[in-house]
Amino acid sequence: MKKVYENLEFAMVGHMKSLLESKGIKCEIRNEGGVSVAGEVPFTQVYPELWVLSNGDVPTAKKFVAEYRETLGKAEVGPAWKCPSCGEEVEGQFGECWNCGAAAPEKT
Known part of the structure; x- marks a missing residue:
């Protein structure tokens, strides 16, 4: 199991999870309730995180995440x-x- 994505906005992590699962990559979100402890611990430790369950899927997932993030930056x-x-x-x-x-x- 390996982390492939994190974002302060839970909605973005959930969206990325849906996209990866549509490609057959099983994953889970961690720190879903992390916002409730923000301020007590460093905010970077409570970001929602997306973890891929099978290590064999990690390279494909990382490549997809990188390509998706690149297309967001190029949106017209x-x-x-x-x-x-x-x-x-x-x-x-x-x-x-x-x-x-x-x-x-x-x-x-």
Whole structure:
């Protein structure tokens, strides 16, 4: 068993677990409740961690995690857009208006 990923945000660790399991790699999350002791111990010791159960799957899991993290850094951000409902200016990475919740206009 080996740790292949950690992140302060539990949701990211859970997402990575789901992605690895969809590839047939069995894993588990440790430190799920670690946030409750944050402040009493160094925060880096309470990060949620993703552990792969079979050592044979570790190289594949590490490669997948690295490739996935690289694609996150390369995600294209579209141009800012104006909300068709309320007229608010919204940054391109958002799919709905922060002000009224209306969906971004379809790209043509």
